[in-house]
Amino acid sequence: MTGLSVDIRLARPGFGMAVAHEFAAGGITALFGRSGAGKSTLLRVIAGFEPKAQGMVRFGGAVWQDARRFVAPHRRGVGFVWQDTRLFGHLSVAGNLRYAARRAPDAASVIRGEDVIGALHISPLMERRPATLSGGERQRVAIARALLSGPEVLLLDEPLAALDLKARAAILPLIARLPRAFGLPVIHVTHSVGEVAQLADRMLVLSGGRVIAAGGVAECLGSADILPATGRFEAGVMLEARVIGHDPGLRMSYAALGGHVLDIPGVSLAEGETVRLRIRARDVSVAVKKPEGLSIRNILPGRVVELAADPGTAFAETLIDIGAGRIRARLTRASVADLGLCEGMEVFALIKSVSFDRRMVPPARGDG
Amino acid sequence: MTWASTLAWADLSPLWLSVRLAAIATGLLLILGTPLAWWLARTRSRLKPVVEAVTALPLVLPPTVLGFYLLILLGPASPPGAFWVELTGQALTFSFTGLVVASVIYSLPFAVQPLQAAFETIGDSPLEAAASLRASPVDAFFTIVCPMAFRGYLTAAILSFAHTIGEFGVVLMVGGNIPGQTRVISIAIYERVEVLDYAQAHTLSLILIGASLAMLLVVYSLNRRFPAFPGPGR
Numbered sequence: 001m002t003g004l005s006v007d008i009r010l011a012r013p014g015f016g017m018a019v020a021h022e023f024a025a026g027g028i029t030a031l032f033g034r035s036g037a038g039k040s041t042l043l044r045v046i047a048g049f050e051p052k053a054q055g056m057v058r059f060g061g062a063v064w065q066d067a068r069r070f071v072a073p074h075r076r077g078v079g080f081v082w083q084d085t086r087l088f089g090h091l092s093v094a095g096n097l098r099y100a101a102r103r104a105p106d107a108a109s110v111i112r113g114e115d116v117i118g119a120l121h122i123s124p125l126m127e128r129r130p131a132t133l134s135g136g137e138r139q140r141v142a143i144a145r146a147l148l149s150g151p152e153v154l155l156l157d158e159p160l161a162a163l164d165l166k167a168r169a170a171i172l173p174l175i176a177r178l179p180r181a182f183g184l185p186v187i188h189v190t191h192s193v194g195e196v197a198q199l200a201d202r203m204l205v206l207s208g209g210r211v212i213a214a215g216g217v218a219e220c221l222g223s224a225d226i227l228p229a230t231g232r233f234e235a236g237v238m239l240e241a242r243v244i245g246h247d248p249g250l251r252m253s254y255a256a257l258g259g260h261v262l263d264i265p266g267v268s269l270a271e272g273e274t275v276r277l278r279i280r281a282r283d284v285s286v287a288v289k290k291p292e293g294l295s296i297r298n299i300l301p302g303r304v305v306e307l308a309a310d311p312g313t314a315f316a317e318t319l320i321d322i323g324a325g326r327i328r329a330r331l332t333r334a335s336v337a338d339l340g341l342c343e344g345m346e347v348f349a350l351i352k353s354v355s356f357d358r359r360m361v362p363p364a365r366g367d368g
Numbered sequence: 369m370t371w372a373s374t375l376a377w378a379d380l381s382p383l384w385l386s387v388r389l390a391a392i393a394t395g396l397l398l399i400l401g402t403p404l405a406w407w408l409a410r411t412r413s414r415l416k417p418v419v420e421a422v423t424a425l426p427l428v429l430p431p432t433v434l435g436f437y438l439l440i441l442l443g444p445a446s447p448p449g450a451f452w453v454e455l456t457g458q459a460l461t462f463s464f465t466g467l468v469v470a471s472v473i474y475s476l477p478f479a480v481q482p483l484q485a486a487f488e489t490i491g492d493s494p495l496e497a498a499a500s501l502r503a504s505p506v507d508a509f510f511t512i513v514c515p516m517a518f519r520g521y522l523t524a525a526i527l528s529f530a531h532t533i534g535e536f537g538v539v540l541m542v543g544g545n546i547p548g549q550t551r552v553i554s555i556a557i558y559e560r561v562e563v564l565d566y567a568q569a570h571t572l573s574l575i576l577i578g579a580s581l582a583m584l585l586v587v588y589s590l591n592r593r594f595p596a597f598p599g600p601g602r
Contacts, residue, residue, distance in 0.1 A: 049496055073499040074508075080500035086493050090515045099511070103502040149501040 008055035017209035030200035048073035079151030104150035136167030236280035258324020284329035382556035401479035409487035435541025486520025
């Protein structure tokens with residue numbers, strides 16, 4: 001089975017875009033970048049809402065757009081969820097869902113109404129009007145509506161950006177389950193590294209209308225290529241570790257990362273399960289001797305493999321190989337000079353905090 | 369003379385003629401005004417201001433000017449008028465059909481402007497949402513745009529109706545004063561005043577004031593009950 005494949009160009013005053021990419025046929029692909037990078041525009045091109053885009057868009061065996069053809073958006077089978085939900089205000093929740101279900105193709109659809117309503121916890125909302133729903137409820141209804149139209153691919157345009165933290169945390173796991181529950185690939189636009197780490201299997205990083213990185217999430221998040229998209233503040237790495245034990249009294253868990261053992265705040269995962277750890281460069285300090293008497297619990301020996309001053313700032317980016325992966329540290333250039341750091345030097349990486357995926361289980365790879 | 373004696377039973381057939389004329393003209397205006405308003409609301413053509421200006425002309429022109437040119441245009445001497453005579457054997461001028469044509473042109477801005485405003489308010493977003501749910505453009509127009517533009521249609525219908533009932537100058541120029549054919553209520557009132565029959569003029573005028581007030585009340589109270597359908601917000 002082949003998925004979505006694009007090779008498109010779009011020129012607008014003050015903005016140019018050229019993207020060629022083959023999306024995975026399953027799982028969640030994060031479309032990541034800063035605002036203005038062209039994420040939403042690419043999504044709109046895929047859906048057929050940008051008729052001025054040139055090039056090719058294909059899905060499976062079907063050509064949606066090439067030099068000769070342009071398939072209208074309503075014939076593409078693309079489910080689209082907007083940040084502002086675009087629910088129909090003159091219809092109830094049930095009316096919105098029926099609108100989609102009535103127009104779904106009969107034969108191919110394996111998506112059943114009751115499954116969607118159950119998966120997104122919508123039953124209590126059915127008779128309400130969209131205007132009376134909370135932001136999180138609206139977004140769940142919008143996702144359900146898109147699914148009920150029987151799409152071949154689901155495009156989510158920053159669906160969580162307008163929600164508060166609590167609502168966001170409630171919807172994230174629902175989105176994470178969609179590809180497997182309904183057997184379709186999901187493309188999720190976001191500018192949040194946290195969302196990428198928690199949701200996505202793969203990512204496509206855009207900056208200024210161009211692809212600057214693409215591939216597995218762990219690989220991309222650790223790569224310096226994506227710095228233009230993340231900014232320094234969110235830069236860091238993602239590592240996959242295995243849970244090896246818990247201390248219920250202290251509410252701590254222990255995770256093995258190669259030969260190292262990391263202390264992390266307690267997680268409700270069985271031993272042997274995989275946990276995704278996200279370590280931001282600004283949360284990592286470096287010592288040249290093993291320090292003692294610190295509150296920092298995770299001190300990993302490693303070797304500096306890359307040291308690059310950030311021009312025009314007080315900082316330097318350091319990449320430390322800890323055997324089971326690489327950790328990025330953001331140090332001041334003054335510290336680098338004081339410690340006499342150089343590439344090849346043995347150091348200790350002090351990890352002040354580790355954030356991790358609440359779901360703990362990384363989404364299955366290559367389903368589909 | 370007391371107030372009671374100023375009123376008299378009047379011949380109400382001009383009133384019914386006016387209602388019939390207004391109902392037919394309003395129906396035609398909603399049908400013809402919809403595509404025109406849709407085009408105006410969505411086009412980026414450079415012709416848009418030109419078409420808007422022409423559509424709005426009846427708002428500012430003296431009805432006599434409009435009526436004068438309609439009289440020429442609809443008359444049997446002009447190509448459209450001659451074509452109509454050939455088709456039906458009757459002239460458009462001084463006929464009920466001619467009045468319908470004149471009314472549609474005369475009341476056009478009262479239908480097109482509220483519809484255009486309603487369509488502009490709706491914007492692209494709901495149409496894209498409908499397309500993403502596999503609704504064709506025509507499907508989306510009837511299932512999303514029409515219900516969302518309900519208030520615009522209501523305003524357009526009532527304003528067109530009321531404005532057609534109230535027209536005088538154009539009718540006088542194009543239709544004259546033929547009982548049962550072109551003697552609508554405004555003409556009848558004028559004619560009663562001419563012959564100094566103030567009692568009947570009062571009766572007809574008061575009916576018109578009452579009916580107009582009632583229609584406008586309907587518009588404004590429905591506007592309160594059905595605010596433009598609340599969007600989902602975000």
